[in-house]
Amino acid sequence: MRENRILIEPYQFISYLEVYAFKAIGHHGFIRVKGVIDESLADRYLMMMQQEVWVSVILQNEDLNRDFFRGIVTNLRIIDENGVHILEFEARSGSYLLDCCEHIRSFQADGISYRQMIDTCLAPYGNSSATIQAQGGNVIHELVLQYRESDWKFMKRLAGKQHTVLYPDNCTAGIHINFGLEEVINEKKIESSEYSVEKDASGCTYVVTCREPYEIGERVVFLQKRLHVSQVVSELKGNELYHKCYLRNKEEMKCIPEKNENLQGASLQAAVSAVEGDRVQIKILRDENAEHSGYRWYTYATIYSTPDGTGWYCMPEAGDRVRLLFPDTDEGNAYVVSSVHMEGGQDRVNPAHKSFMNKQRKEILFTPDAIILRNNQGLALEMKDEEGIKIISDKDIIMQAEKSITINSKNAHISMEAEDALSMKQGSTALSLNKTIKMSGGRINMN
Template sequence: MTSGYVYTQGDILIEPYKFEKILKLKIIREINEHSKLYLSGIVSDEYESSDQCVEWANENAVIKISVKDDKGEIKDLFYGMISTIAIKSVDNVKTLEIEALDNTCKMDIEKRSRSFQGDNIQYRDIFNTINSSYSSLIMIDYISAGRKIDKMIVQYNETDWEFLKRLASHFNAGVIPECRLDGIKYSMGRGEASSLYSLDEFNYSVTKGIQEYKIKSAQGIAENSVNFIIYEFTTNIIMDLYNTVNFKDRYLNVYRCEMEIIDGVLLNTYTLRDEKAIKVRKYYNNKISGVSLEGKILSCKSDVVKISLKIDGYSNTADSNSEWVPYSTIFSSPDGTGWYCMPEEGDAIRLYFPDSDEKNGYAISSVNLECSNVEKRSDPSVKSLGTKYGKEIVMSPGAINIISSNNTMTLNDGGGISISSDSSISMSAPSISIDGGEVTIKGKDKVKLMQSGASITITDNIDMSGSKINTQ
């Protein structure tokens, strides 16, 4: 055991509860996890009027653990929220049992869905948006350094804590909760300045994470399997996560700590790892795989669109706050053939994620929405394609109608072809042939046929003109 003050059971201070004897005290701290407290002890039979300390506990109940050395100096060990509290009475001996989590657990309750998109959004902006929902919060950002997101990032059905861990993994870093202070305190990654300890423990264990090395090596964040050697030992020295320890002539970092009372002495079991092995592999949100999010088109160009999403309350109204995403077409080919039919501004759309990586998302067609003209969507046998500019193609079982405002062409199975317009109809070609058993040309006021300098005009009379007229 390393030299230094040895805290014993009598040095432990607990607020607001009073124990006659502590039976169990364990505090577990680990990167990317809430710090956990397990506490049990014997209390007076008259404590808090018997069972009232359990009855009065609510969602805001807190507990604080500290220690006091022989000089009277107090060191805080844990300050957090009670998650479970119970009193057990056996032979008139009452045992109070408490489980608690550090205050970052407040960020791990409510599931949220929202998107972060835009050319100028930094990771720090996302951190600030997350933190703005909580009071008494302090975050130290050691990782982002002004870096901007390169693709849309979507928090989908995740708590803020889950989302923060995923964001930190983009930098191969972890989230480190601070369990010794009141309020929500945490850091993204580790700082450059970290306390250095030199320890020489004779009782220890050593293991090697071979499978972990294989996984991280495949992701390009592991160089050598030697870095995945893990040491574990027990000491009375109190250290923090990520503290640097000179052990066995290697500089290692505290990855996990388990503080516990053993035989009346407060001891700490540490897991030490190489800094390169502590790197976190990139996390993905598997819950978003196969999900379609409703949205509206902000703008289109070429074969990409910008979308304002329903999960954001359609709050994105400017192109600068949105990202271009591909639009899925029915079919396409490298030579440019295929179906090109882009949506228009304001159209309903869905953003589809084929897998757990948001960067692979693309826009697809929308489900049917309520229409002001119900008849247009009342008959499944009638297919239609229309634009907001009054252009429409309607394919019914017996006909095809091509409509452009007040101009209509109808191809009818039983009635032939009809063309209707409220303005002129013009046909132009090097050669036009009209052939039929009977040809009828009607004009309400006049029918006029012209060829070069010759013409025939039919009104109430027939007028013919030309350099030479032959009749028989």
């Protein structure tokens, strides 16, 4: 089939000076058109660029019209050359809109499918869809994090994890992508005597030049080999549009697994949801998918720990702020660490004071000249360099030992004072001071 006419909407060209299109697996479709237009249309076309403009390119012959490209205009200019008005525009497939903004989304639930993750990324966009092959139903059991990645780059990384491909639908308006190569029964046979064969470390590529256009991802037969179209470059030569098709085996078209280099060394603020043993569940604070992310258990990094149990066991509690840390580009190696203090308070104004306090305000305070244990409700044990040890209690103080208790003052005196009564007892011998002095025992000696 030969296409002998190019129709472009919404632009009307008198003649074409250049038509160039590039379509490839893993890339947004691209087209550049340059041609002569009527002078009366120039201002109208410039005004149209104040809003989003979608362009459609149709190849027409006597038998039918065939969609060749539909995309969003990303660049346009009009040149006046001696009264001849030339319009040049560039457009990209709708998948380009997936590549404009970076996002942070977590997928923590165990057993989430690739289809679910892709649908989550596409949900904010209107007129979007994904054709997902069998690989999209596979599930993943580790943390997946979209961190400072566009939706397009993230989905390409997902394709790499599945050793498959991602490519746009270049002939449909809107955002439409393909995850994996479609297996079709009907195969198109390419017949052309103008071809070359290229071989590199990744495999063998057949480069075929023909007049009939093919779409990337299509399965074709060439030289009795079943191949897939991996790339198409189309150019206008004279009045005819020629297409250079790159054909490869399916096994040689897989996306190379990629790592998100932004992830290495990154940390995200999070809130603790649950604690179990030395593990925590968290909710990431900047997570765009927080409501549907799910939960998983993370190891919590402590100050000091050994396999035999020696070390410091001090876990955060539900609601505490922590950080999810990524030591490298593999999300599966993430772990939770202690948080940076985010809010001011009178308890934390003196850097010389080191404090350890729980939510119930039970505190151990280290100062340059003292160690203080207190519950901030009337009980305290103070050990001060200049003043000694002070025990303060609004309740009973009990000292009990299986053996001796010795109270000894080497250089001063021992003072005991009570508001109501003071008593000492040993066996059947007792001394009581309560307004009067009472002594009792089997034998009392007084001197």
